[in-house]
Amino acid sequence: MTQSTPCPEGAPSGTAAEKRALVELTNVTKHFGSFQALSDINLTIPEGQVAIVIGPSGSGKSTLCRTINRLETIDDGGSIRIDGKELPEEGKALAQLRADVGMVFQSFNLFAHKSILENVTVGPIKVKGLKKAQATEEAMALLERVGVAQQAKKMPAELSGGQQQRVAIARALAMTPKVMLFDEPTSALDPEMVQEVLDVMVQLAQEGMTMVVVTHEMGFARQAGDRVIFMDEGFVLEDTDPESFFTRPQHERAKNFLGKIL
Numbered sequence: 001m002t003q004s005t006p007c008p009e010g011a012p013s014g015t016a017a018e019k020r021a022l023v024e025l026t027n028v029t030k031h032f033g034s035f036q037a038l039s040d041i042n043l044t045i046p047e048g049q050v051a052i053v054i055g056p057s058g059s060g061k062s063t064l065c066r067t068i069n070r071l072e073t074i075d076d077g078g079s080i081r082i083d084g085k086e087l088p089e090e091g092k093a094l095a096q097l098r099a100d101v102g103m104v105f106q107s108f109n110l111f112a113h114k115s116i117l118e119n120v121t122v123g124p125i126k127v128k129g130l131k132k133a134q135a136t137e138e139a140m141a142l143l144e145r146v147g148v149a150q151q152a153k154k155m156p157a158e159l160s161g162g163q164q165q166r167v168a169i170a171r172a173l174a175m176t177p178k179v180m181l182f183d184e185p186t187s188a189l190d191p192e193m194v195q196e197v198l199d200v201m202v203q204l205a206q207e208g209m210t211m212v213v214v215t216h217e218m219g220f221a222r223q224a225g226d227r228v229i230f231m232d233e234g235f236v237l238e239d240t241d242p243e244s245f246f247t248r249p250q251h252e253r254a255k256n257f258l259g260k261i262l
């Protein structure tokens with residue numbers, strides 16, 4: 001987590017701007033048929049930054065995350081770089097680069113027929129070529145870190161939603177990603193489980209993980225966020241520090257949106 005100070009372009013803080021750019025989107029546009037889901041997005045996420053993405057339903061937040069991970073292609077003319085490298089189209093290079101980008105979805109997406117432990121070890125074994133013993137050791141340490149080590153032998157359906165989502169975070173971390181994307185990680189959870197997942201995310205932020213977090217959890221945004229990116233109809237309308245965004249939103253649409261969720 002870096003300290004942010006407001007600056008004219010709404011870009012991240014001065015210190016962050018000098019850091020290595022881990023995610024760079026340049027002129028990123030995405031059409032689904034004739035519908036434009038992302039419109040000329042230009043964003044640079046420096047190492048260690050926690051960027052909160054918020055905006056109304058349908059504004060393009062998930063599409064943005066999915067393009068960063070190449071789950072969606074982008075239109076010709078745009079580019080996405082992860083730690084300086086252009087995202088390849090396919091193949092082994094894509095799998096490698098994707099390993100640099102951990103993703104946690106709203107629906108936990110664990111492999112239903114694998115144990116909790118196997119959910120965390122399968123990626124490192126298959127993609128990183130780790131030996132089973134080492135993958136297991138690392139996975140157990142991660143499960144410990146997110147507080148579910150006791151559940152390692154269970155199947156996903158035996159865990160609560162909050163526990164499953166913490167396993168999903170451990171699974172993503174097992175690939176030693178350079179950046180973590182979270183797409184509304186707590187919005188499918190029962191209210192009493194939201195905080196246990198946010199606590200893990202706050203801890204990650206404090207440890208310096210670079211994070212892009214789609215969330216409407218204002219407490220988290222204020223506590224852990226360095227930057228708020230407000231999207232509407234595929235555009236980035238505001239890009240500033242959390243305090244400025246929540247207290248002085250500039251656009252009518254941002255004011256309306258905040259009026260509805262606060």
Ligand code: ADP
Pocket residue numbers: 032035037055056057058059060061062063064
């Ligand atoms: P958000 O996550 O902000 O709610 P999304 O990124 O999911 O928004 O969607 C942005 C817009 O793109 C929506 O209008 C949605 O219907 C459209 N969209 C998303 N994915 C697809 C798809 N695979 N095919 C067609 N339209 C899509």
Ligand code: MG
Pocket residue numbers: 061062063183184
């Ligand atoms: Mg979404």
